[in-house]
Amino acid sequence: MRRKIPLGAFLVIVIILIGGMFYSLPYYVTKPGMAKELEPIIKVDNGYKEKGSFMLTTVSMGKANIYSYLEAKVKKYEELYSEDQILGKKETEEEYNAQQLYLMAASKLNAIDVAYRKAGLPVNYKYKGIYVVSVVPGMPADGKLQAGDRIFKVDGHQFSSSEQFIAYMAKKNEGDQVTLTYLRNKKTLSATINVKPFKEQPKKIGIGISLVDDKEIIVNPNVNVETDEIGGPSAGLMFSLEIYNQLTKEDITKGYHIAGTGTIDVDGTVGPIGGIELKIIAADKAGAEIFFAPNEKGAKDSNYRAAVKTAKDIGTKMKIVPVDSFDDAVRYLKKLPQK
Template sequence: MRKKIYVGSFILLIFLLIGGMYYSLPYYVSKPGMAKELAPIITVDDGYQEKGNFMLTTVRMGRANIYSYLEAKMRKYEEIYPIEMILNKEETEEEYNVRQLHLMAASKLNAIEVAYRRAGLPVQYNYKGIYVMQVFPGMPADGILQAGDRIFKIDGKSFSSSEKFISYVGKKHAGDHVTLTFTRKNTEKTAKLTLKPLKQDPKRAGIGITLVDDKEIVVKPNVKVKTNDIGGPSAGLMFTLEIYNQLTKEDFTKGYQIAGTGTMDAAGNVGPIGGIEQKIVAADKAGAEIFFAPNEKGAKDSNYRAAVKTARDINTKMKIIPVDTFNEAVEYLKKLPKKK
């Protein structure tokens, strides 16, 4: 009898241990990711070679289970975030992943534009429609559209930007109909929706989605940026530096291993990101000698200050360089002596 109790308890314990791996808590855990060389990822046709490397840095982010939560509690450079700090209101995890991939896509476009304009080369855009980023429950698009769908016509008309799409729909009223033409996984679909008052502004009507432009950048020489499943906008600065370096005869790496992080807007401004501490750890492990960090115009709680604090804590020899713009990063590299 006692043996049966032991066996039953053991089996129950096994089930609990396995269940703990699959039971999701209302938290996300982030930890140091990788520092990856950009030259194999970014290719400018007939671009110049470099002796050193520019590297993007990442964090690993995932939904917490019991074990990853406890592990993060015990490890210094792992962070725990309540789910509402990661997901937007009423956003699903699938929509979050789509949003991160589109943020990466926008980051690439800005990087290409800034780098080519700095190199004195023309930039043009071809607008192809809009991508659905989020569908709000209870609104007309709910159950019809999905995150990642590409809408390229409304009532048979094409639009050149999301602003014009919003303006067209904004002139309509609750009860009016719109017919959308969109693609999902390369399959064309149509849907007729009846507009409803928006929850955030009942005086206006809509279909209940958030969206982003689907546009293609046109440049010569051609550039390819292969990011696979890397999401988020934080590699913008380093993308821009790598593209610009391949466009110019001068090698701005000067033979160094250069990592960094920061968003990049179309005007060349560097913006703050999350997980700077984990990215410093990742860059140090990868052997980076220089790290560009968003300065946030000298704010007391800037990414740069957090990066310096972490660098001291892990006793790295890596130099932390504050930047507010792409041009500042380039000017620093211009003055940098070549590595012997």
């Protein structure tokens, strides 16, 4: 005869199993994300259409629970990282997310710059203020400002660069106050904050933020890039290719489905990224036929070599193409036969 489990014990087991889904461990799990077509999210006014497609690729990352931790331990293309490996010892998750969104914004600016200049069109910039990347614990801004705030006035003054803001703050003395006007979640707010010396640099006066320029690119025709909450700089190359293709009459997709990854500098240089193995899997699942991978000038541990290894391991027919620059990718595409 089977022994029946008492109802109370059964409920306890169920609660423990469900609780395991919601109990977070001090780890993050990464796994293959998605490969997303760019034409629906990038719109150049009156841009040219394409027969194929360019795709960005992503890595999915989230806090580990008991089950995802155990799954990552046994699955080949899932990775575990400690909180310190992702966030650093002094960085909050909020600051990490703000930094990733800033890196995505900077990546879009660089991609637009590269694509328009390569298409022979002028590019200009409008300085909007300062983007707060992080706040130093224990400094005056702590508790008043947060990562992601966009400061556009200091004591009622607007500056034309972050260097001017830093120079203005450097003239202050310990105990002086500054009134900052800033945007947070599309709301205009203000805060009056004292300045004081940094512990590590007693001669340096400030409020305790790390910052970068918040600027807007001015181009004609206008371009809109909707990335929602996707963060990081790794889609830069693919953004630039999609924008360039909409700006020029020749369709360089040639009817192929093209994925890839890599940062993009304003000079068109393609840089390495993390998690390329996972992005190869995402692109293969989405049916990509070509994948651009950062070549890193032929380095033995390059993204390209890791991509080739993964492609062989999963048995994909996708062509892995090494690139060091935007021009490398365009040259390759222009030599492709029309599909």
